[in-house]
Amino acid sequence: xxxxxxxxxxxxxxxxxxxxxxxxxxxxxxxxxxxxxxxxxxxxxxxxxxxxxxxxxxxxxxxxxxxxxxxxxxxxxxxxxxxxxxxxxxxxxxxxxxxxxxxxxxxxxxxxxxxxxxxxxxxxxxxxxxxxxxxxxxxxxxxxxxxxxxxxxxxxxxxxxxxxxxxxxxxxxxxxxxxxxxxxxxxxxxxxxxxxxxxxxxxxxxxxxxxxxxxxxxxxxxxxxxxxxxxxxxxxxxxxxxxxxxxxxxxxxxxxxxxxxxxxxxxxxxxxxxxxxxxxxxxxxxxxxxxxxxxxxxxxxxxxxxxxxxxxxxxxxxxxxxxxxxxxxxxxxxxxxxxxxxxxxxxxxxxxxxxxxxxxxxxxxxxxxxxxxxxxxxxxxxxxxxxxxxxxxxxxxxxxxxxxxxxxxxxxxxxxxxxxxxxxxxxxxxxxxxxxxxxxxxxxxxxxxxxxxxxxxxxxxxxxxxxxxxxxxxxxxxxxxxxxxxxxxxxxxxxxxxxxxxxxxxxxxxxxxxxxxxxxxxxxxxxxxxxxxxxxxxxxxxxxxxxxxxxxxxxxxxxxxxxxxxxxxxxxxxxxxxxxxxxxxxxxxxxxxxxxxxxxxxxxxxxxxxxxxxxxxxxxxxxxxxxxxxxxxxxxxxxxxxxxxxxxxxxxxxxxxxxxxxxxxxxxxxxxxxxxxxxxxxxxxxxxxxxxxxxxxxxxxxxxxxxxxxxxxxxxxxxxxxxxxxxxxxxxxxxxxxxxxxxxxxxxxxxxxxxxxxxxxxxxxxxxxxxxxxxxxxxxxxxxxxxxxxxxxxxxxxxxxxxxxxxxxxxxxxxxxxxxxxxxxxxxxxxxxxxxxxxxxxxxxxxxxxxxxxxxxxxxxxxxxxxxxxxxxxxxxxxxxxxxxxxxxxxxxxxxxxxxxxxxxxxxxxxxxx
Numbered sequence: 001x002x003x004x005x006x007x008x009x010x011x012x013x014x015x016x017x018x019x020x021x022x023x024x025x026x027x028x029x030x031x032x033x034x035x036x037x038x039x040x041x042x043x044x045x046x047x048x049x050x051x052x053x054x055x056x057x058x059x060x061x062x063x064x065x066x067x068x069x070x071x072x073x074x075x076x077x078x079x080x081x082x083x084x085x086x087x088x089x090x091x092x093x094x095x096x097x098x099x100x101x102x103x104x105x106x107x108x109x110x111x112x113x114x115x116x117x118x119x120x121x122x123x124x125x126x127x128x129x130x131x132x133x134x135x136x137x138x139x140x141x142x143x144x145x146x147x148x149x150x151x152x153x154x155x156x157x158x159x160x161x162x163x164x165x166x167x168x169x170x171x172x173x174x175x176x177x178x179x180x181x182x183x184x185x186x187x188x189x190x191x192x193x194x195x196x197x198x199x200x201x202x203x204x205x206x207x208x209x210x211x212x213x214x215x216x217x218x219x220x221x222x223x224x225x226x227x228x229x230x231x232x233x234x235x236x237x238x239x240x241x242x243x244x245x246x247x248x249x250x251x252x253x254x255x256x257x258x259x260x261x262x263x264x265x266x267x268x269x270x271x272x273x274x275x276x277x278x279x280x281x282x283x284x285x286x287x288x289x290x291x292x293x294x295x296x297x298x299x300x301x302x303x304x305x306x307x308x309x310x311x312x313x314x315x316x317x318x319x320x321x322x323x324x325x326x327x328x329x330x331x332x333x334x335x336x337x338x339x340x341x342x343x344x345x346x347x348x349x350x351x352x353x354x355x356x357x358x359x360x361x362x363x364x365x366x367x368x369x370x371x372x373x374x375x376x377x378x379x380x381x382x383x384x385x386x387x388x389x390x391x392x393x394x395x396x397x398x399x400x401x402x403x404x405x406x407x408x409x410x411x412x413x414x415x416x417x418x419x420x421x422x423x424x425x426x427x428x429x430x431x432x433x434x435x436x437x438x439x440x441x442x443x444x445x446x447x448x449x450x451x452x453x454x455x456x457x458x459x460x461x462x463x464x465x466x467x468x469x470x471x472x473x474x475x476x477x478x479x480x481x482x483x484x485x486x487x488x489x490x491x492x493x494x495x496x497x498x499x500x501x502x503x504x505x506x507x508x509x510x511x512x513x514x515x516x517x518x519x520x521x522x523x524x525x526x527x528x529x530x531x532x533x534x535x536x537x538x539x540x541x542x543x544x545x546x547x548x549x550x551x552x553x554x555x556x557x558x559x560x561x562x563x564x565x566x567x568x569x570x571x572x573x574x575x576x577x578x579x580x581x582x583x584x585x586x587x588x589x590x591x592x593x594x595x596x597x598x599x600x601x602x603x604x605x606x607x608x609x610x611x612x613x614x615x616x617x618x619x620x621x622x623x624x625x626x627x628x629x630x631x632x633x634x635x636x637x638x639x640x641x642x643x644x645x646x647x648x649x650x651x652x653x654x655x656x657x658x659x660x661x662x663x664x665x666x667x668x669x670x671x672x673x674x675x676x677x678x679x680x681x682x683x684x685x686x687x688x689x690x691x692x693x694x695x696x697x698x699x700x701x702x703x704x705x706x707x708x709x710x711x712x713x714x715x716x717x718x719x720x721x722x723x724x725x726x727x728x729x730x731x732x733x734x735x736x737x738x739x740x741x742x743x744x745x746x747x748x749x750x751x752x753x754x755x756x757x758x759x760x761x762x763x764x765x766x767x768x769x770x771x772x773x774x775x776x777x778x779x780x781x782x783x784x785x786x787x788x789x790x791x792x793x794x795x796x797x798x799x800x801x802x803x804x805x806x807x808x809x810x811x812x813x814x815x816x817x818x819x820x821x822x823x824x825x826x827x828x829x830x831x832x833x834x835x836x837x838x839x840x841x842x843x844x845x846x847x848x849x850x851x852x853x854x855x856x857x858x859x860x861x862x863x864x865x866x867x868x869x870x871x872x873x874x875x876x877x878x879x880x881x882x883x884x885x886x887x888x889x890x891x892x893x894x895x896x897x898x899x900x901x902x903x904x905x906x907x908x909x910x911x912x913x914x
Contacts, residue, residue, distance in 0.1 A: 001176050005090040008130050008168075011175050012123050013192040015185040020198055022179050027197035032417040035424070036116075036195070043116035044093055047149055048079055051094070066095070068140040071107040073097065083134045087172070090134040096147075111135050111146050118151035118295040126171070129164035152296075188223070189213040194417050210234045215259050216395035222259070238263035243477040255387040261477070265390040271459075271474045277384040279456045280819070283341030284308065286374070287453065289445040290346075290354045291419050291438065298322055299354055300423060301438060302332045305446035306339060312450065316439050326362040336371045344378035347398045347449050352380060381453055389456070402448035405455055409448075413441040479684075479691055536642060538567060538584035550592035551599055561591040561598055569643055570612025573895070578618070580641040611653070615643075617894035619650045620657050624876045625890050629860050630654075651869070657894075658872035664899050665875045668704040668882060669719075672697045676725040677840060680735065681847035682711065683855065686863035687870060694874065696850035703850050703881035705874040707867065713737060726833060726840045728847070731823065743833040745844035746777060753820060766817045773824075776804045780835070784842070794835045801832050853881050 011018035020027075052060050059076040066081055081092040094112035111131045115124055128146035136143045146159045178185060189206055190213070193199050206214050210233035212223050231237050241260035255274050265272040285307040292299035302317040315335055319328040336342050346352070355375055365371040385396055393400040399409070413419060419438060426434040459474060549556050564587040572581035589600050619637070622628045628636075630650040637643050646652075672678055682695045685707070693711045697704045708715050713734025720727070720738050728743045729735045735742065753770050760766055780797050787793040805828060808821055824831065834840040857877060865873070879901070883890045888905050898904040 001087075001179050002084070002089050003087060003172050003175050003179075005127065005130055005134070007175060007179075008171065009123075009127055011171060011178075012126060014188070014190060014196065015178060016187055016202060017192075017196060017198055018175060019178060019184045020201075025198070025201075028200045030195060030197045030199060032195045032415075032421055033197050035421040039116045039424070040114070044114040047114045047154060048094065050154075052077065052079070066135065066138045068138075070097070070109075070139060071100075083138045085134060085137040087176075088130075088134040088137060090131050092131050092135065095135065106141065108145075109135055109139055109143050111143070113146070113148045115148060115150040118153075120148060120150055120157060124148055124150075125159050126164055126168060128159050129161050129168045130172075132161045133165065133168055187211055187213070188220075194415060212237065214394045215262055216397075217257065218259050234263045235267055238267040243480040257387040258390075262390045262394075265392045265475075266394070268475070269392045271392065272390045272477065273459075273474050274388050274390075274477050276460050276474070276476075277388055277456070278460055278819070279379075279381075279384050279453070281343055281345075281453075281457060282818075283343045283374075284339050285450075285453065286336065286339065286342045286344050287446045287449045288344050288346040288351055288378070289442055289449060290351050291416075291423070291442055292350075292354070293420060293423060296322075297357070299325060299328075299358070301442050302328060303439075303442035303446045304332070304335070305443075305450055306342075307450065312447075314443050314446065316442065318435070318439070329358050329362045333365055333371055336374060337365075337369070341370055342374040344374045345381055345449065345453055346378060347381045347452070349380065349382075352378070381449065381456070384456060389459070398445065398448055398452065402452055405451055407444075407448045407451050409441075409444050411437055411440050411444070413437060535567075535644065536569065536580060536582045538582045539572075539580075540582075541584045541586060543586040543588070546588065547590055547599070550595060550597055552597040553592060553595040555592050555594035557593040558590045559593065561589040563588050568610065568612050569615060571614045571618055571641070573614060580643065581612070581614075583612075613897065614895055616653045616657055617891060619653060620876055620894060621891040623650060623654070624857070624873070624880045627856050627860055654869065654872050654876070658875040661875055661879050661899065664901065665704060665878050667900070668702050668878055669697065669706070672699055672702050672704055673720060673723050675699050675702075677728070678720075678723065678725055679728045679844055679847035679850075680716070681730065681844060681851050682732070683851050683858075685858055685861075685865075685870065687865060687867050688863070692867070692870075694854055694870075696847050696854065698846045698850045698881075698885075700846065701882070701885045703853075703885060704878045705850075705854060707870055707874060709867075726837055728841065728844050730844060731827065741833050741837070742830040743840055743842065744827050744830045745842075746831070747843045747845070749820075749823070749831075750774075750777075756817070756820060763817065766820075769817045769820065772804055772807060776800050780832075780842070789834065789839050789841060791836060791838050797832075797835055801835070850881060853877070 007018050007022060010021050055077060058074065060079065061073075061075040061077070062079045063081065064070075064073065064075065064078050066078070066083055076097055078095045078097070079093075081095050083090045083092065092111050093114050096110040096112065098108040098110070100107050111128060113124070113128045113131065125148075128148055132143045132146045144161050146161055148157045148159060149155070150157065187202060187206055187209065189202060189211070193202065196202075205211075212218060212226060212232065212234060214234055215237075226232075226237065231240065237260050241258060241264045258274075261272055261274070287305040287307070289303045290299055291301040291303075300319045304315050306313045306315070317328045317331050319325045336344075344355075355378060359375065365375060382396060385391075385401070391401050391404050393404050399415075403409075413422065419441060422434055422438055425431070426438070546560075547558065550558055566585045566587070568583045568585065570581050570583065571578050587600050589598055591598050615637075619633050622633050622636075623630060630648070633650045634645055634648070637645055637649070677699055679698045680695065682693050685692050685694050690709070692707055692709050694705055694707055695716060697706075706715075711734075713732075716734065717737050720740070723738065723740050726741045726743055727735065727738060728745065730745050730748045750773075753773065757763070757766055757770055776797075779800075780794065783793055783797075805824070808824060832842075834842045854874075854877060857873065861870070861873065879893070880890045882901055883893050886901055886905050888901060888908070892908075893901060893904050896904055
């Protein structure tokens with residue numbers, strides 16, 4: 001098998017390309033590849049012409065045979081040399097022969113390559129090393145040096161072959177093994193695909209096969225690791241994503257990119273997000289896109305799109321050559337200086353490098369100017385997307401994401417590589433239509449950047465709404481159900497035969513059917529039948545004395561008209577225990593012969609329920625206060641008391657108990673909303689696959705919960721529209737619309753401040769902000785500890801608070817501290833309200849404590865409960881937590897039958913009970 005220099009070059013770029021070339025597969029063509037080939041050929045011809053012009057005709061030769069006897073040849077430069085050995089074939093651009101000088105020295109041969117690009121890569125050095133190896137075999141001696149002439153300046157690079165010889169030989173062996181087989185290599189898309197003639201063919205096949213290499217950024221090592229696990233397609237990979245909580249020590253660090261999450265987004269065709277970043281557009285957004293020639297480090301086109309209240313305006317700055325680059329840069333800065341507080345936004349690191357190089361090459365804007373601030377603090381939009389937001393696209397490229405969002409490019413240009421081709425064509429022809437095509441392409445990139453930016457801003461604004469519209473379009477990994485690969489439950493099998501086999505392996509199936517047939521004496525499983533089904537014997541029977549006359553006509557002519565029996569199952573609480581208590585009621589009905597009236601004794605105690613209230617109260621106590629699951633409660637009742645309870649008994653009793661205490665819950669809500677102090681907080685809850693929110697209202701003695709399907713503030717704002725006390729809350733914006741004095745939780749702010757310092761440990765401005773804030777708060781808290789929450793002791797700190805805010809206005813906060821400073825300024829009238837009132841705390845700990853009480857219960861019901869059952873639970877939980885605040889036993893209150901917690905507490909105190 002002969003390995004040619006063309007096959008070697010193809011293999012370095014892509015093994016599939018090498019295979020297709022060896023089989024003479026037809027290529028669809030590629031604009032950049034065809035242009036680069038033509039450029040290289042023209043460059044080679046021109047360089048050889050100039051090289052040969054200085055040599056006499058006797059010193060040059062075209063296409064001579066090269067062999068071991070070539071050391072005696074008279075030529076100095078050989079052009080277009082074709083070599084063929086037993087294994088290698090190459091076409092050398094040129095070979096220089098240096099004759100031996102004196103005894104002991106040998107004739108030297110140096111191969112040449114000509115490359116039009118100004119920047120050489122390792123690939124170019126491997127190619128000259130391949131030519132050198134072929135030349136070494138042809139002349140029968142080691143050739144140790146090769147030369148590459150390249151670029152506009154025709155610089156010559158000397159390449160020492162010893163550094164690349166082993167790698168070249170290794171690649172040659174790989175190519176030989178590849179071409180000797182009958183099957184092509186595994187299809188892999190890589191960075192070279194953009195400039196390959198077989199791009200369309202490979203892309204089509206990759207999409208048909210759903211290849212993993214469709215996902216950009218996945219390394220060969222990652223693909224091999226997935227292949228070893230049996231994962232070969234993007235769809236297969238999508239099922240491997242498992243949402244995980246980040247460890248505490250990992251918070252604040254760069255999120256890891258998950259290829260499996262991108263695959264999941266593609267499969268479901270929905271945007272998935274680890275977190276919605278806060279993309280704050282300060283000032284006037286200016287969308288920047290730059291075109292250039294990378295191998296020259298030359299930028300020839302700057303496009304900016306300015307977003308204003310009236311609409312968007314496009315500006316383009318063009319440079320005909322390198323000399324005009326500085327003029328283009330100055331024109332760009334001039335337009336920026338006319339914009340009020342410009343905020344530069346770009347996509348990727350190309351523009352980041354551009355801004356740095358332009359400042360170094362042509363001068364920075366005046367220090368302290370708004371233009372200098374815009375250039376120094378330009379926003380790379382890709383950094384907000386990477387590893388945080390996963391669009392259903394195979395890469396994070398601007399064109400793919402904008403295309404998903406609905407943007408359509410017009411014109412013939414489809415990639416940045418093609419702009420390089422068009423720019424060179426314009427330089428050769430100065431055709432205005434070619435220039436206009438480049439301007440249009442740049443303009444559309446700016447428009448696409450604006451679209452993506454606005455979409456990210458909208459996502460962040462919609463994120464606090466929880467279950468709003470954003471939740472239907474964006475799937476947050478924090479809301480995804482965390483499933484275990486080894487979870488219990490029913491499994492959906494692809495084949496019915498597999499389900500039959502799996503059924504035969506169940507524990508109870510084997511015990512009750514298989515082991516019995518095998519002769520094993522296995523005791524039956526489950527609760528004994530006598531415990532579950534035997535009717536309990538009554539502990540007491542309540543009857544009546546027969547009536548002596550008819551209650552209707554007073555006639556004495558009455559007779560028996562049958563007997564009705566009803567059994568009520570209940571519990572009896574003793575001083576140090578509980579026992580089952582069953583009461584049988586016997587009702588003897590009578591009938592009057594005179595008037596025909598059927599009647600029974602009117603003084604008999606009677607209940608229509610089958611279960612007594614103490615039994616129901618005890619079940620609710622275990623579920624609400626002890627956080628036991630309802631099925632566990634049923635099981636314990638059956639086991640411990642031998643009660644014949646039906647399946648789901650506790651779940652059926654809860655609505656009755658909640659309905660009984662609905663009046664208590666409503667009274668608590670009214671009292672909280674009319675008091676002088678109210679704490680409020682909210683938390684999420686899963687309701688049969690949907691997200692909802694539970695709100696906690698609390699004062700020092702009352703707690704009330706209620707449920708809403710979304711986090712929108714309409715419900716809470718309507719509930720508190722007449723509230724005139726002080727509202728203590730976190731920084732959720734929905735509370736700001738409530739018209740009353742408000743105190744924001746300082747603990748919340750201190751936590752956020754601490755997190756910011758940990759994320760930016762070298763930000764001195766942030767540390768200074770933290771020192772100033774804690775310097776104000778610490779003396780206040782010390783006074784509260786000594787004197788309590790009294791206005792007469794706290795009002796003196798108003799002056800120190802005012803000085804702190806005055807310092808915020810004068811200080812120039814950095815980017816990290818800017819967000820916190822904005823929050824302080826926005827909530828200036830709500831941060832230290834407690835200084836002006838008595839008994840108003842500076843934190844929201846009461847509400848957080850109430851939320852924690854619900855969170856303990858949420859572990860039992862999350863995802864399993866229905867909305868109706870959740871509302872019943874919240875009614876009972878409100879009563880339970882209020883009892884705790886008033887130092888009342890929840891079970892005693894339930895058993896009492898009272899509906900007013902204050903009255904019950906008062907009666908207990910009068911009797912000397914706790």
